[in-house]
Amino acid sequence: MGGATFKGGVHPDYRKELTASLAITAMPAPAKVVIPLQQHIGAPCEALVQVGDTVKLGQKIGESKGFVSAPVHASVSGTVVAIGPYNHPLGRKVEAITIESDGQDTWHEDIKPHGSLESLSPEEIKAIIREAGLVGMGGATFPAHVKLAPPPEKPIDTVIINGAECEPYLTADHRLMLEKPNELVFGLKIMLKALGASVGIIGIENNKPDALRVMRQAVEGEANISVVALPTKYPQGAEKMLIYATTRRKVPSGGLPMDVGVVNHNVGTAVAMCEALHKGKPLVERVVTVTGEGVARPANLMVRIGTLVSEVLKACGGLKETTRKLIIGGPMMGLAQTSADIPVIKGTSGILALTEENVDLSEPSTCIKCAKCVGACPVNLVPTFIAQAAEHELIQRAEKLHAADCIECGCCSFICPSRIPLTQWIRLAKADILERRRQQQK
C-alpha cells in the first residue's frame, strides 16, 4: 500500500531537519509548575488540593465526575502555592494549580506497576488509563479512555497508531518512534485488548525512513500488527485521512472513526499508555519539540506538564530578537500565543518560534475564484464559499455547505494566492453553527 493516501492536501516546507536528529533529552524539573484543571476536551476538573497542601510527584490533584474528562496530576513534589485563573494556550484564562517544587521529586506512594497485560481485564485497563489522566497527545486532547469505550453497537476491529506527524517542524512523535518502539507496540497491544480489536496498524509518513525501519523491526513476529508507509502529504495524520489511507474506509459526514470500526491514537498516547500500565505512571511529562528559526537551540525535550513555556524556551537558549510569532503546536494547526507565560499542557506537542522571514503579514486581497482551496481541501469542501458565507454572517448557508465537517487543517489558507484567512473564517462559521444548534436544542 505504498500509494495509500487521500484526495487533496498540500506540501508545505517541512523543516523537520532542525530537530529530527536530536535525541529526546529530559528538561530538569522547574522550580514551579502551573497545572491547568482543564487540559482536555470535556468537563473541567475540580481541585482536590488546597493552597498550602504538600503534594507528591504523580499525586492526583484534580478530578471531574464527568465521563468525558481526565484527571490531572502533580508533575513535581512540593507545595501548592496558588489556585486560580492562569493563562492557557487556548487564549483564555483557566483555573490552574500552581505548585512550588521541593526539588526532591518524591513519587506518590500509589504509583506502582499494575501487573502484566494478560492479568488485566479490558475494564481494568480502561480504569487505569482514566486514572493516569491520558488524553490524545497529538494536540486534540480527547480523553483516551473514552475512545477505548465505544458503545456496544459499534464494534471496533482496527486500531491505528498515528505516526504520520504531518505538521511541519514537529519531530516529537518521530523521536518517540525511534527511541521507544517497543513501548509503542506494547501501548498498541493494550488498546487492542481494551477494545477487543484484532488488527493494529501503525501509519508513518515516508519522510521518516528511519522510523519506518525501527518500527518494522519492532513489530516483527506480531502477526496482527503492521507498519504502513504513507506518502508525505499534509494532513496525512488527520484522523479521517489516515483511516482512509490505511483502510480505505470513509468516515461519514458528521461521524466518528468508531462508525467505521476504527479507533485512532497518537504515538505519544500509546507510549504513555505503556508507562501507565508498566510503571503506574500518570501523565506528568511529555515530549515537546521546541523549534523554529527563532529558537537559539532547537530541541526535543521531555518536559513536565505545567512547566511554563518561558522556562522551556530559557532551557533552549531563549528566543532570538527576530522572533515574530510564538505558536503552540505546529505551524498549520497550532495556536499563536500572546505571551510565553503559559504552561505546557498535555496536548502541547511543539513550541514554535517563527521569525519575521517565516511570517507572511501581507494583507488579504479579493478571492480570484481560482479554486485552489477546493482542490486542496482534504474533506471535499468549498472553503471560499463557506468563508464568504461566514463573512456575511450567513450561518445557514455555511451549514448547508457542510462547514461543520471542516477539520481545520489549514490547507485552504496555506494554498490561497490571495492570502485570505479561509480557515479562520470557517472556524468562525463552525462556532456560530454549533451555537445555533445548541440554542435550537433548548
Add this chain to the structure above:
Amino acid sequence: MQVLYAVAALGGIGILFGVLLALVARFFAVQSDPRVEAVREVLPGANCGACGYAGCTNFAEAVVGGEAKIDGCIPGGSETAKEIAALLGQEAIETVPLVATVFCIGDNRMAKDLFVYDGIQDCAVAMKYANGFKACTYGCLGLGNCVRACPFEAITIGPGGLPVVDKEKCNGCGLCAKACPRNIIQILPKGTAGHLVLCASHDRGKSVTLACEVGCMACKACVKACPQEAITMQDNLAVIDLEKCDDCGECVAACKPGTIHPRRNLPVAAPRPQDQVAV
C-alpha cells in the same frame, strides 16, 4: 406589392399586441397607492434600515398603511417628517436630530495593546481571541465594523486608530451603534451643549490606569466637583446627565486622566509620534 404584405403583416401584429397589452393593463392592473410612491420620493433613499424596515419602500408602505410613525425615518429627521406629514395630511411632528458619539478616546498612543493582532480585520472576530488585543477589554479596537455599517460614509478610522464621526454627514440612524461589538457608540441628540465622559470601561481604577492613560478610573473627583450634581457613578464609570449639565467645566478641571470633554470640542485622537509623516 411585396413591400405592402410585409407592412400589413408587421402592422397587424403591432395592432394585435397593442390591443392585448391594453387589455392586460386594464384587467391585471396592480392597485397601488400613489401616496406610497410620493412618500418614497421624499425619503433619503439610503435603504439604511434604521427605521426597522428592510428599505425605504417598505417604510413608505408602512407609513401610508398607518403602521409606522411619520417621524420613523431617523436619517430624514424633522424635514422628512414634515414632508411626509404634508403628503398624508397629518400634523407635523418636531423630531430631535441625532448624532453618533464614540465613547472611547483610548487611541493607539494612550491605550496599551497586549499583542499584535494580524487575524481577520473585524472587531467582533478580534474579540473572540482573548477578548481583543487591547489591554482594556471595553475600549475601541478600531477595526472598523462601524465604518462598514454606516450607509452615509459618516465614520472613518482616524489617525489614532479610533473612529471619527463626521457630524455633518451623520444623522443618527444608529447602525454603527448596533454594529459595535463593544457597545461604545451612543446615539445622542445633536448639539454642542454639555460634557461627556469619553470612556466605556467598567473596570476598577487600577486596571483602567494600567490599560489606558485616558480611561475613567472611577475616582469620583468629577462627582464631587459638579455643582449641578449631574454626574453619577454607574458600575465604576462616571456618567453625566446632559439634561442637568450646565457646561461649567468644573469636571474637566477635576478629571486627572482627562477623560471628560465638552461636546463642542470633542477630541480627535492624535497619532503616535512614529506614525506622523515627516514634513
